[in-house]
Amino acid sequence: MGAQSNSHLRPKVAVDAVVLSFAQREFQTYLVRPRAAAARGKWACPGGLVAVGETLDDAARRELRASGLANEPYLEQLFTFGNPSRDPAAHVISVAYLALVAAPVRSSSPTKKYFEGSWFRVSALPALAYDHALMVRRGIARVQAKLGYTNIACNLLPESFCFSELEALYSGVLGRVLDRRNFRRRIMAMGILRPAPGVRRGNHRPAQLYRFLKRDLQTVQIL
Amino acid sequence: MGAQSNSHLRPKVAVDAVVLSFAQREFQTYLVRPRAAAARGKWACPGGLVAVGETLDDAARRELRASGLANEPYLEQLFTFGNPSRDPAAHVISVAYLALVAAPVRSSSPTKKYFEGSWFRVSALPALAYDHALMVRRGIARVQAKLGYTNIACNLLPESFCFSELEALYSGVLGRVLDRRNFRRRIMAMGILRPAPGVRRGNHRPAQLYRFLKRDLQTVQIL
DNA sequence: CCAAAAGTGTTGGCTCTACACCCATGA
DNA sequence: TCATGGGTGTAGAGCCAACACTTTTGG
Numbered sequence: 001m002g003a004q005s006n007s008h009l010r011p012k013v014a015v016d017a018v019v020l021s022f023a024q025r026e027f028q029t030y031l032v033r034p035r036a037a038a039a040r041g042k043w044a045c046p047g048g049l050v051a052v053g054e055t056l057d058d059a060a061r062r063e064l065r066a067s068g069l070a071n072e073p074y075l076e077q078l079f080t081f082g083n084p085s086r087d088p089a090a091h092v093i094s095v096a097y098l099a100l101v102a103a104p105v106r107s108s109s110p111t112k113k114y115f116e117g118s119w120f121r122v123s124a125l126p127a128l129a130y131d132h133a134l135m136v137r138r139g140i141a142r143v144q145a146k147l148g149y150t151n152i153a154c155n156l157l158p159e160s161f162c163f164s165e166l167e168a169l170y171s172g173v174l175g176r177v178l179d180r181r182n183f184r185r186r187i188m189a190m191g192i193l194r195p196a197p198g199v200r201r202g203n204h205r206p207a208q209l210y211r212f213l214k215r216d217l218q219t220v221q222i223l
Numbered sequence: 224m225g226a227q228s229n230s231h232l233r234p235k236v237a238v239d240a241v242v243l244s245f246a247q248r249e250f251q252t253y254l255v256r257p258r259a260a261a262a263r264g265k266w267a268c269p270g271g272l273v274a275v276g277e278t279l280d281d282a283a284r285r286e287l288r289a290s291g292l293a294n295e296p297y298l299e300q301l302f303t304f305g306n307p308s309r310d311p312a313a314h315v316i317s318v319a320y321l322a323l324v325a326a327p328v329r330s331s332s333p334t335k336k337y338f339e340g341s342w343f344r345v346s347a348l349p350a351l352a353y354d355h356a357l358m359v360r361r362g363i364a365r366v367q368a369k370l371g372y373t374n375i376a377c378n379l380l381p382e383s384f385c386f387s388e389l390e391a392l393y394s395g396v397l398g399r400v401l402d403r404r405n406f407r408r409r410i411m412a413m414g415i416l417r418p419a420p421g422v423r424r425g426n427h428r429p430a431q432l433y434r435f436l437k438r439d440l441q442t443v444q445i446l
Numbered sequence: 447c448c449a450a451a452a453g454t455g456t457t458g459g460c461t462c463t464a465c466a467c468c469c470a471t472g473a
Numbered sequence: 474t475c476a477t478g479g480g481t482g483t484a485g486a487g488c489c490a491a492c493a494c495t496t497t498t499g500g
Binding site: 082 | 235236275276307318
Binding site for chain 1: 449450453
């Protein structure tokens with residue numbers, strides 16, 4: 001058939017997701033160990049080929065479900081990697097997604113597609129297949145930038161959180177300590193948080209919980 | 224791996240370029256009228272299918288050359304559009320590029336691929352094929368945002384320009400008048416311009432020319 | 447009672463905005 | 474000489490960064 005005879009001359013399209021969370025003062029990323037030969041022995045971002053008739057977002061969500069990740073993440077398109085040599089086996093163009101989850105947990109089972117999935121500190125990544133190290137770096141850069149001018153932080157925190165948790169996120173990402181009073185005043189002045197019922201307890205004075213007023217992405221000058 | 228064996232079931236990949244310039248206090252975009260049946264009778268952003276072995280950037284540059292555009296533009300990836308219904312004829316995933324040129328001029332000849340190419344004010348666009356109206360809007364939004372925190376303006380201006388031209392760009396994009404003295408002081412304080420030889424003449428006092436110190440993209444807080 | 451984190455105000459410096467007049471040229 | 478845009482300084486307001494002590498709980 002004609003379509004098939006020249007279709008090998010066209011690049012294929014995949015989606016890959018850079019899955020990030022923030023814990024222990026650092027970004028964590030979720031990686032999988034594919035059974036496919038091309039990436040054997042290395043770790044990779046969850047991903048796979050796009051099917052005809054499917055949107056890119058749907059493909060990304062489908063692949064994330066198949067990767068053993070627990071909860072529905074926040075998703076946004078990151079960048080499309082099209083270097084023909086990024087996969088030595090074939091020309092595969094990959095639409096990378098950024099996926100943010102509130103806490104680095106993983107669902108129970110490995111799948112048919114992967115040997116296993118696991119979280120890694122981004123400062124200590126294993127060997128990554130393809131150009132996935134590049135992808136992860138770009139994903140982190142995107143989040144760092146967006147923390148400064150959007151409410152994207154709400155996708156990296158549990159639904160309610162205390163002020164020190166929010167501050168730890170910003171302080172960790174910026175790599176410098178923030179003045180607690182100035183930070184609180186600034187965030188409060190923007191009116192993007194509202195107090196939530198309950199307190200966070202510990203060996204110390206209980207902390208008021210808060211949640212984001214709106215959880216959909218909006219631009220607000222934070223830093 | 225069903226998708227892999229039935230290769231005719233895979234989406235195709237194209238690149239499209241949102242070509243923007245700034246003139247007469249407004250963005251202008253370069254559009255073409257394709258000979259291809261799918262877009263017959265409408266205008267479109269220049270673009271076409273990606274070949275195996277070619278990078279996305281190369282594909283975009285190749286398509287721009289084929290579109291009758293005069294000079295080498297600044298290029299950056301914009302967004303990848305993958306909605307399966309964006310092209311009723313087939314599932315074509317399009318990697319959109321943003322292309323900026325200093326002045327809206329077009330090369331002489333129409334090509335085999337297009338009937339013609341022409342510049343339009345973005346406030347008065349003709350009917351656009353596919354989802355290209357969306358693309359153009361997103362391209363403009365990107366430039367507007369980046370004008371505020373990068374030196375991207377250097378790709379929308381001639382190599383040397385006088386202060387009022389820079390100011391007209393910002394003022395036009397922001398949709399409000401800027402205080403000339405404050406604007407000049409602010410830009411000068413950033414040290415991203417240097418005086419260029421020569422002056423801009425007119426029915427008035429001659430204006431000192433300037434050029435950007437560095438023309439590669441760098442982030443600087445401008446607004 | 448001790449440790450550990452939560453919560454809270456003020457001030458000085460700096461930055462930003464608002465604002466008006468003279469200058470150099472071409473016609 | 475007139476019209477047109479080019480070029481320049483200052484002062485008041487508002488914002489931001491720096492700074493330390495008291496509170497509440499668990500152990």
